[in-house]
Amino acid sequence: MTFFIILVIILAIITVAQMARVYELSSELRNKKEEEISARDNKINATLMMVFLIAFFSFITYYIVEYWDKWLPPSASEHGNATDWLLNFNFIIILIVFVITHIFLFSFAFKYQRRKGQEAAYFTHSNKLELIWTVIPAIVLTVIIILGIKTWKGIMMTTAPEDSIVIELYSKQFDWTARYAGKDNALGHTNYHLISGANFLGLDSADSKGNDDIIVKGEFHIPVNKPVKFVMRSQDVIHSAYMPHFRAQINTVPGMTTMFHFTPIITTEEMRKNPRVVKEYAEINAARRSQGKEEAIFNYLLLCNKICGTSHYNMQMDIIVDSEADYQTWLSSQAVFQKEKMAEKPMPEILKIAEKK
Amino acid sequence: MSAHHSHSTDHSHEDHHHHEETFISKWVFSHDHKMISKQFLVTGMVMAVIGMMMSVLFRLQLGYPGESFKILNFFLGDKWAPGGVLNPDMYLALVTIHGTIMVFFLLTAGLSGTFANLLIPLQIGARDMASGFLNMLSYWFFFGSSVVMVLSLFVESGPAAAGWTVYPPLSALPQAMQGSGMGMTLWLVSMSLFIVSALLGGLNYIVTVINLRTKGMTMMRLPLTVWALFFTAVLGVLSFPVLFAAALLLIFDRGFGTAFYLSDIFIGGQALPQTGGSPLLFQHLFWFLGHPEVYIIILPALGLTSEIISVNSRKPIFGYRAMVLSIMAIAFLSFIVWGHHMFITGMNPFIGSVFVFTTLLIAIPSAVKAFNYITTLWKGNIRYTPGILFAMGMVSTFITGGVTGIILADSALDINIHDTYFVVAHFHIVMGLSAVLAMFGGVYHWFPKLYGRMMNNKLGYIHFWITFVCAYGVFFPQHFLGLAGVPRRYYTNSEFPMFDSFIELNQWSTIFAVVGAVAQGIFLFNFFYSMYRGQKAPQNPWKANTLEWTTPVEHIHGNWPGKIPVVHRWPYDYSKPGKPDDFVLQTTPLEEGEGDEGKH
Ligand code: HEM
Numbered sequence: 001m002t003f004f005i006i007l008v009i010i011l012a013i014i015t016v017a018q019m020a021r022v023y024e025l026s027s028e029l030r031n032k033k034e035e036e037i038s039a040r041d042n043k044i045n046a047t048l049m050m051v052f053l054i055a056f057f058s059f060i061t062y063y064i065v066e067y068w069d070k071w072l073p074p075s076a077s078e079h080g081n082a083t084d085w086l087l088n089f090n091f092i093i094i095l096i097v098f099v100i101t102h103i104f105l106f107s108f109a110f111k112y113q114r115r116k117g118q119e120a121a122y123f124t125h126s127n128k129l130e131l132i133w134t135v136i137p138a139i140v141l142t143v144i145i146i147l148g149i150k151t152w153k154g155i156m157m158t159t160a161p162e163d164s165i166v167i168e169l170y171s172k173q174f175d176w177t178a179r180y181a182g183k184d185n186a187l188g189h190t191n192y193h194l195i196s197g198a199n200f201l202g203l204d205s206a207d208s209k210g211n212d213d214i215i216v217k218g219e220f221h222i223p224v225n226k227p228v229k230f231v232m233r234s235q236d237v238i239h240s241a242y243m244p245h246f247r248a249q250i251n252t253v254p255g256m257t258t259m260f261h262f263t264p265i266i267t268t269e270e271m272r273k274n275p276r277v278v279k280e281y282a283e284i285n286a287a288r289r290s291q292g293k294e295e296a297i298f299n300y301l302l303l304c305n306k307i308c309g310t311s312h313y314n315m316q317m318d319i320i321v322d323s324e325a326d327y328q329t330w331l332s333s334q335a336v337f338q339k340e341k342m343a344e345k346p347m348p349e350i351l352k353i354a355e356k357k
Numbered sequence: 358m359s360a361h362h363s364h365s366t367d368h369s370h371e372d373h374h375h376h377e378e379t380f381i382s383k384w385v386f387s388h389d390h391k392m393i394s395k396q397f398l399v400t401g402m403v404m405a406v407i408g409m410m411m412s413v414l415f416r417l418q419l420g421y422p423g424e425s426f427k428i429l430n431f432f433l434g435d436k437w438a439p440g441g442v443l444n445p446d447m448y449l450a451l452v453t454i455h456g457t458i459m460v461f462f463l464l465t466a467g468l469s470g471t472f473a474n475l476l477i478p479l480q481i482g483a484r485d486m487a488s489g490f491l492n493m494l495s496y497w498f499f500f501g502s503s504v505v506m507v508l509s510l511f512v513e514s515g516p517a518a519a520g521w522t523v524y525p526p527l528s529a530l531p532q533a534m535q536g537s538g539m540g541m542t543l544w545l546v547s548m549s550l551f552i553v554s555a556l557l558g559g560l561n562y563i564v565t566v567i568n569l570r571t572k573g574m575t576m577m578r579l580p581l582t583v584w585a586l587f588f589t590a591v592l593g594v595l596s597f598p599v600l601f602a603a604a605l606l607l608i609f610d611r612g613f614g615t616a617f618y619l620s621d622i623f624i625g626g627q628a629l630p631q632t633g634g635s636p637l638l639f640q641h642l643f644w645f646l647g648h649p650e651v652y653i654i655i656l657p658a659l660g661l662t663s664e665i666i667s668v669n670s671r672k673p674i675f676g677y678r679a680m681v682l683s684i685m686a687i688a689f690l691s692f693i694v695w696g697h698h699m700f701i702t703g704m705n706p707f708i709g710s711v712f713v714f715t716t717l718l719i720a721i722p723s724a725v726k727a728f729n730y731i732t733t734l735w736k737g738n739i740r741y742t743p744g745i746l747f748a749m750g751m752v753s754t755f756i757t758g759g760v761t762g763i764i765l766a767d768s769a770l771d772i773n774i775h776d777t778y779f780v781v782a783h784f785h786i787v788m789g790l791s792a793v794l795a796m797f798g799g800v801y802h803w804f805p806k807l808y809g810r811m812m813n814n815k816l817g818y819i820h821f822w823i824t825f826v827c828a829y830g831v832f833f834p835q836h837f838l839g840l841a842g843v844p845r846r847y848y849t850n851s852e853f854p855m856f857d858s859f860i861e862l863n864q865w866s867t868i869f870a871v872v873g874a875v876a877q878g879i880f881l882f883n884f885f886y887s888m889y890r891g892q893k894a895p896q897n898p899w900k901a902n903t904l905e906w907t908t909p910v911e912h913i914h915g916n917w918p919g920k921i922p923v924v925h926r927w928p929y930d931y932s933k934p935g936k937p938d939d940f941v942l943q944t945t946p947l948e949e950g951e952g953d954e955g956k957h
């Protein structure tokens with residue numbers, strides 16, 4: 001450790017001495033004035049601008065090619081296809097804008113470097129040019145806004161179909177719980193005062209709608225091609241229910257319920273066979289094997305995506321999209337939440353009185 | 358607007374000369390705007406170094422999760438980095454304080470404080486700020502706030518850790534995380550002092566620009582730096598009080614059992630009594646400041662960039678009026694877009710669509726500004742000072758980060774990328790990099806005015822190229838993380854095999870961050886060495902038009918030894934045909950029949 005510190009100090013001293021040398025050499029010794037930029041410095045920097053442009057574009061191209069198939073696989077939800085289409089559409093537009101402006105910026109930087117006898121143009125404004133580059137962005141943005149709001153409306157401002165499966169996603173530091181509404185497709189009433197070790201969602205025994213509710217942890221299942229309506233609650237702080245494969249996310253907020261609904265269209269089995277997924281997981285597992293780690297298998301995931309404390313980085317639940325038959329089999333193997341558990345902690349007296357009034 | 362307040366008589370000048378200057382009144386509690394500017398700059402730089410070191414520490418964890426680093430243990434000790442591995446709570450604390458320092462201490466106080474103080478009086482032809490005393494207070498509140506923020510790093514339970522946006526209930530309940538104890542209290546105290554500082558400074562800047570312009574300095578003859586700093590101050594004065602309200606209510610919720618933000622919470626084995634509050638209320642209040650805040654950061658950066666690009670390409674800034682109008686449009690719109698940070702919080706989706714509309718509108722004036730910078734370079738005669746390199750870099754990052762704003766503003770798309778690394782890439786590039794690059798450019802450009810000496814160009818060039826390359830190297834790839842669904846504020850991604858494909862990408866990001874951070878040593882060296890050993894600056898080293906270059910190199914109270922100069926023309930007469938030089942000072946009278954762009 002001490003050796004390490006001494007090494008750092010010595011290196012630092014050498015660096016500072018070197019910089020002082022560059023400093024003195026480049027200015028005072030050669031008796032050069034800093035405010036007069038030499039022809040050589042102009043040329044070097046202007047050339048570097050051009051080099052940067054090319055390097056930057058290559059860097060971006062490399063990343064796009066390299067990571068093209070590591071973005072999320074095709075959307076597993078119906079609305080997600082519209083989202084993806086819109087994303088691609090917007091990306092094409094911004095990529096065009098980005099490339100054109102950068103070419104202009106850096107090539108002007110190169111081309112108009114100071115040269116002997118060169119004079120700058122006195123060009124103060126041009127109403128025509130400025131009108132053009134106000135109106136064109138305005139038109140493009142109008143298209144983006146219209147398409148964007150249309151897509152948003154389709155996802156968020158519609159009510160879930162009547163026959164949707166109702167599932168409550170409940171967040172707490174640091175895990176998720178899913179509650180199925182059961183045969184009556186209605187969730188039982190809850191109250192946070194009733195929360196206890198056994199009754200960890202705070203179900204209220206007084207509400208019979210809760211009698212057939214099913215509570216699961218670790219993973220939850222949904223059937224393919226049937227709309228699901230998620231009702232979200234949180235026990236302690238804000239979390240966010242993020243289901244990237246379904247292009248779905250909504251915060252879970254203590255004191256209020258939030259909702260999201262979508263229709264899954266690809267089962268977990270099918271997605272595992274998707275060539276992109278197969279390829280990606282083959283690579284991932286090759287690396288994991290070489291590090292002696294357990295092999296991984298593709299799963300849809302529910303992640304927490306709002307900072308919520310120490311283990312925010314590991315607050316997850318698997319989502320399994322089944323065929324209708326598999327889903328029914330799975331569901332019937334799940335036990336109904338026991339009514340006795342609901343009564344573990346009674347409602348505080350004071351609240352009972354308040355409720356009667 | 359009419360401007361000819363002939364306040365520019367000599368009385369304020371004489372006022373100053375009656376005082377005996379003591380060490381304290383000159384160096385510590387100075388009322389002189391130039392000294393205060395230097396105080397803001399150096400304090401901002403100290404905070405920036407702290408913020409930057411933090412980012413290196415947590416980038417090590419992100420690039421090499423779970424690996425042991427001596428340096429982590431060296432800085433954080435056995436408690437927060439046992440065996441050289443960062444503790445998850447400390448990870449969140451570092452991220453939080455890093456964000457707070459960079460956004461507020463470096464890029465709000467450091468940037469505006471330095472350049473508004475230096476440039477507003479000098480460029481409008483005033484002897485000092487409207488109130489030197491309030492100006493002094495503004496600095497000392499900032500100083501106090503910095504001290505409290507730094508002290509909060511040393512409390513037993515660690516500093517605030519709920520993210521720089523400090524959303525309750527997480528930030529309100531000490532049971533929710535360690536950082537929400539004493540650390541959070543100090544964070545709130547520090548930010549309250551900070552807000553007082555911002556308000557005192559902002560009011561002063563506004564009054565000064567409105568009242569103390571010299572004769573002939575009409576509004577349309579103001580340099581764009583002053584326009585930008587002026588609207589920055591307006592934004593600050595209108596939005597910081599709202600943050601103050603938010604912070605105050607949070608203090609009540611934390612300490613006095615109120616329920617502004619809390620409702621139906623069960624935590625630490627206990628059902629809290631509070632009901633009826635709304636966590637969303639805090640977010641509305643926070644972002645009502647928060648979005649204008651990002652423009653409080655970027656407008657001064659754009660202002661500096663305008664000036665530096667025009668001076669060094671020896672060309673008038675293209676479309677001066679359009680630039681002023683865009684600043685106004687951006688300032689206005691920035692107050693009605695805050696909801697784009699809340700699309701998926703459970704806010705009414707209809708209101709979300711209104712915010713989509715207003716947010717995308719703001720892209721229009723932003724685009725106009727970018728196009729105008731590029732056109733300013735066109736047919737220029739570019740002199741490559743370190744200043745213009747940084748300014749050009751800023752134009753690039755402003756565009757790169759700006760275009761991804763369009764994606765985020767599209768609420769339907771934000772559903773899937775909100776709070777992912779895509780957002781991290783966006784705001785670092787558009788705000789962090791742009792403003793930092795502009796601030797560097799400003800320091801190189803105005804160093805002769807600040808310290809009467811020149812900085813070394815060679816070191817400036819090296820500093821620029823390493824910084825610029827590393828900046829993009831760190832943040833550009835993070836777009837790809839976001840598109841793959843990697844959330845931000847994660848201590849490690851290794852709990853999710855699906856993110857394994859990005860291990861290498863994260864390592865590169867860390868490597869660029871470390872190299873970039875080390876390279877800032879070049880700047881620090883250049884800065885402090887030049888302060889004492891730099892070449893003596895001539896009066897107008899860059900051959901610029903604006904008034905600050907008509908003052909003597911040695912700082913004097915009242916700025917101009919004799920009468921205040923009178924202004925006759927707009928600030929951008931570079932390479933005007935028929936003139937002997939390629940610049941014309943604003944104090945040069947118009948010739949017979951000569952037109953002035955500033956007068957329409
Ligand atoms: C074309 C202009 C811009 C648009 C359309 C835009 C849009 C957005 C949107 C929609 C978000 C929220 C994303 C999310 O949280 O999911 C966002 C985040 C952010 N933007 Fe921008 N932006 C623009 C320019 C700027 C500028 C100029 C700055 C800074 C100077 C900036 C700084 C930020 C910051 C700091 C955040 C992240 C805040 C956080 O959640 O921590 N943006 N932007």
Ligand SMILES: [Cu+2]
Pocket residue numbers: 171172173174238239240304305306307308312315
């Ligand atoms: Cu969480």
Ligand SMILES: [Cu+2]
Pocket residue numbers: 647648651694695697698
């Ligand atoms: Cu915003």
